[in-house]
Amino acid sequence: MINNRTNYTIQESPHFEIFSEDQKEQIFNGMMRTLQYTGANVHHEGAREVFKKAGCKIDGIRVYFPPEVILKALSTVPPVTEVFPWDGDESKKIVVEKKRSYFGPGPTPPNFIDTETLERRPYLRKDASLVARVCDALPNMGYVQSLGSISDVTNGLADVYEFADMVRNTTTPIMSWSFTREGCRDIHRMGIAMAGGEEAFRARPNYIFYGEPISPLVSDFHAIDKCIYCAENRIPQVYSPCAIGGGTVPATHAGQLVVALSESMVGVIAAQLINPGTCVIIGGVQSILDMRFSIYSYGAPELSLLSAALTEVVHYCGLPMYSTSGCTDTKKMDVQSAMEASLSINAAMMSGANFVHDNGYTESGLTGDIFQTVMDDEIISMARVVERGVEVNEETMAVEQINNVGPGGHYLYEDHTMKWFRSHWMPSLMDRNSYESWEEQGRKTMKDRVLEKTRDLINNYEGPRDKVPGKADEEIKRILQEAEERIKKEEPKKQA
Amino acid sequence: MSMDLSKISEKLISGDVEGLKQMTEETLQTDVNPGDILNQGLLPGMDTVGQRWKDGDMFMPEVLRCAKAMSGAMDILRPQLAEGDLGNAGTMIIGTVAGDLHDIGKDLAAMMFEGAGYQVINIGIDQPNENFVKAVKEHKPSLLGMSALLTTTMPRMGEVINSLKESGIRDQVAVIIGGAPVTEEFAEEIGADLYAPNAGSAVDIAKEHFEKKST
Numbered sequence: 001m002i003n004n005r006t007n008y009t010i011q012e013s014p015h016f017e018i019f020s021e022d023q024k025e026q027i028f029n030g031m032m033r034t035l036q037y038t039g040a041n042v043h044h045e046g047a048r049e050v051f052k053k054a055g056c057k058i059d060g061i062r063v064y065f066p067p068e069v070i071l072k073a074l075s076t077v078p079p080v081t082e083v084f085p086w087d088g089d090e091s092k093k094i095v096v097e098k099k100r101s102y103f104g105p106g107p108t109p110p111n112f113i114d115t116e117t118l119e120r121r122p123y124l125r126k127d128a129s130l131v132a133r134v135c136d137a138l139p140n141m142g143y144v145q146s147l148g149s150i151s152d153v154t155n156g157l158a159d160v161y162e163f164a165d166m167v168r169n170t171t172t173p174i175m176s177w178s179f180t181r182e183g184c185r186d187i188h189r190m191g192i193a194m195a196g197g198e199e200a201f202r203a204r205p206n207y208i209f210y211g212e213p214i215s216p217l218v219s220d221f222h223a224i225d226k227c228i229y230c231a232e233n234r235i236p237q238v239y240s241p242c243a244i245g246g247g248t249v250p251a252t253h254a255g256q257l258v259v260a261l262s263e264s265m266v267g268v269i270a271a272q273l274i275n276p277g278t279c280v281i282i283g284g285v286q287s288i289l290d291m292r293f294s295i296y297s298y299g300a301p302e303l304s305l306l307s308a309a310l311t312e313v314v315h316y317c318g319l320p321m322y323s324t325s326g327c328t329d330t331k332k333m334d335v336q337s338a339m340e341a342s343l344s345i346n347a348a349m350m351s352g353a354n355f356v357h358d359n360g361y362t363e364s365g366l367t368g369d370i371f372q373t374v375m376d377d378e379i380i381s382m383a384r385v386v387e388r389g390v391e392v393n394e395e396t397m398a399v400e401q402i403n404n405v406g407p408g409g410h411y412l413y414e415d416h417t418m419k420w421f422r423s424h425w426m427p428s429l430m431d432r433n434s435y436e437s438w439e440e441q442g443r444k445t446m447k448d449r450v451l452e453k454t455r456d457l458i459n460n461y462e463g464p465r466d467k468v469p470g471k472a473d474e475e476i477k478r479i480l481q482e483a484e485e486r487i488k489k490e491e492p493k494k495q496a
Numbered sequence: 497m498s499m500d501l502s503k504i505s506e507k508l509i510s511g512d513v514e515g516l517k518q519m520t521e522e523t524l525q526t527d528v529n530p531g532d533i534l535n536q537g538l539l540p541g542m543d544t545v546g547q548r549w550k551d552g553d554m555f556m557p558e559v560l561r562c563a564k565a566m567s568g569a570m571d572i573l574r575p576q577l578a579e580g581d582l583g584n585a586g587t588m589i590i591g592t593v594a595g596d597l598h599d600i601g602k603d604l605a606a607m608m609f610e611g612a613g614y615q616v617i618n619i620g621i622d623q624p625n626e627n628f629v630k631a632v633k634e635h636k637p638s639l640l641g642m643s644a645l646l647t648t649t650m651p652r653m654g655e656v657i658n659s660l661k662e663s664g665i666r667d668q669v670a671v672i673i674g675g676a677p678v679t680e681e682f683a684e685e686i687g688a689d690l691y692a693p694n695a696g697s698a699v700d701i702a703k704e705h706f707e708k709k710s711t
């Protein structure tokens with residue numbers, strides 16, 4: 001059919017916006033004013049040198065960023081970056097660009113909900129491969145983090161062991177973290193081993209690195225040191241704070257956005273000065289300090305609002321956004337966590353954030369709960385349906401079919417129905433049974449179904465462990481050994 | 497002349513930092529006993545604040561404002577107080593341990609102790625073990641507070657306690673620890689005297705400890 005429509009606007013997916021262009025510009029300018037007049041502390045001489053050469057004013061550890069330095073940095077950020085699964089599976093490729101969202105778990109809580117006992121306990125090494133394997137199987141986890149920091153390996157090597165175990169148990173790209181540059185380098189060597197060489201990694205980076213400035217307006221030595229390392233090696237990286245509304249940043253949302261944007265921008269500028277065109281993702285956890293219980297709230301509706309608002313401003317800067325959802329203040333997966341996660345996942349989805357982390361965080365970020373991640377996976381798939389919107393064309397309007405069936409008929413026999421009904425969303429956890437079947441099948445609650453599905457994956461889903469090339473496997477083992485030796489050498493230094 | 501010291505309590509509860517300082521100074525000019533200003537004015541005020549906070553009638557920033565007012569008044573009052581007036585609210589050293597940069601929780605705890613009448617010396621974040629020991633030697637505090645937010649830095653707290661022992665000053669100071677991943681069991685394990693799950697309860701827990709000790 002000839003398309004004879006003229007001057008026709010297409011808008012299929014829902015339009016969700018918090019700010020007008022003017023407001024985004026205002027927040028952006030607030031960041032420019034803050035970095036110019038307040039500046040930020042950078043505890044790293046080398047980084048300060050780089051800033052100084054670029055035209056920043058330095059006063060002790062304080063760095064003041066003139067607008068032209070900020071604008072220049074923003075002019076070299078890449079509009080798009082690709083991250084590849086190590087086995088070449090194109091369906092798991094990540095394209096970091098505006099309006100594409102990838103959801104995943106979060107990094108480093110000290111505790112984990114034991115998948116057998118359902119009790120909280122310290123996070124163990126075995127949990128890292130479990131989380132990787134389960135996430136590998138979940139269709140809506142677009143990237144993977146560990147949901148914990150390993151407590152049962154040599155002190156100071158939780159970061160390296162985590163990556164070593166996870167990368168061999170999932171092909172979904174990992175977002176890693178480390179204590180220092182040394183850990184960062186070990187992880188990078190493993191990334192290279194999995195890619196099949198340094199050149200191969202540059203062409204097809206297979207993981208993303210995550211680091212954090214300190215709110216308010218501080219980049220500590222290790223944070224900026226790792227940021228520089230990633231820039232030098234073209235490792236796509238996140239540089240984003242945990243801004244605590246009313247604590248580390250103003251209690252007003254606009255003020256929070258200004259500070260959060262400013263502290264991240266320090267990493268963006270450093271990275272672009274060191275290696276123009278390298279990928280830096282900013283954003284972070286944006287929520288409020290609960291002034292009654294003095295906890296950083298991961299279930300607050302403000303988290304949804306602030307994250308979506310920051311997404312708009314970050315995209316306005318031309319940068320990708322690291323957002324937050326699927327997390328809760330309750331202690332483990334329950335009704336409260338489902339409510340909080342539904343709201344935050346939907347808001348993050350609508351906002352178009354690029355990476356959305358913390359799906360599976362309970363107890364305000366102190367515990368990782370893989371059951372919550374599995375439930376979040378279902379919520380994410382529901383939110384995607386809303387986000388996909390409504391396609392409008394001759395075929396989908398089906399005016400002809402409507403005419404065929406006419407008043408009073410039904411559509412069950414229609415070819416058109418046969419062709420299209422499968423596009424309806426199918427639940428994997430939601431109950432739509434009749435009362436009788438529900439009763440017959442044991443009156444299962446959502447919690448029962450989540451436990452069942454998760455444990456089934458744990459027990460029966462193999463993951464890609466067997467596909468890991470022997471050479472890479474050997475190399476990873478060697479890197480772990482060398483890391484042990486490195487720590488032994490570092491320890492006495494620390495004591496001295 | 498007798499003075500209505502409840503006015504002092506009210507000023508404190510309203511969180512009027514400058515107003516309370518002025519009122520404390522004015523009251524000191526009268527013949528009111530400095531100890532009474534503390535025990536019948538300031539401390540009952542802070543008790544009310546604490547109670548209202550627990551009841552959910554007052555919130556963190558309001559409580560901290562009152563604590564600041566208390567601390568300002570104490571700076572004026574402290575030199576005038578007689579030995580014993582202060583009870584156990586002496587000096588406190590507080591800091592975040594080496595390798596750890598988290599400071600909000602530690603600062604909240606510090607402010608709450610100031611509010612309880614302590615002279616708080618906040619030595620900051622990322623403090624090497626020896627700085628805690630040095631501070632204890634130098635200031636002879638009744639209480640040493642340590643904060644750690646990372647499981648990897650928690651062991652530093654035990655090391656500091658061991659260093660205090662080695663220096664022979666462990667018995668001079670009560671050690672209280674806190675921070676999100678820290679637990680009661682961990683406190684016991686490393687031989688800390690006290691653990692508090694949050695800044696609000698910390699002051700009560702310390703108070704109880706000292707009361708038990710003095711009886």
Ligand code: B12
Pocket residue numbers: 107108109110149177178179210211212213214215216241242243244248293294295296363364365366367590595596597598599600601602604605641642643644645646647648672673674675676677691692693694695696698
């Ligand atoms: C904000 C935050 C940060 C900010 C800190 C900013 C700042 N100015 O302080 C930044 C972004 C810098 C940060 C950095 C890191 N963080 Co952090 N952070 C947090 C977060 C989200 C909130 C902490 C907070 O401020 N809470 C609010 C305050 C009010 O609560 P609080 O600190 O617990 O204090 C209360 C009580 O604990 C108690 N208390 C605290 N101290 C004391 C002391 C005494 C004496 C007493 C009596 C009581 C007491 O009273 C307070 C008030 O009630 C926590 C998650 C969480 N839920 O705790 C992670 C968390 C602690 N961080 C974590 C990690 C891993 C890191 C990093 C290593 C990340 C990285 N890869 O770079 C770095 C480490 C940097 C370093 N070397 O320290 C992990 C720790 C995991 C683990 N295994 O230990 C956590 C749990 C997050 C997570 N889920 O992964 N972090």
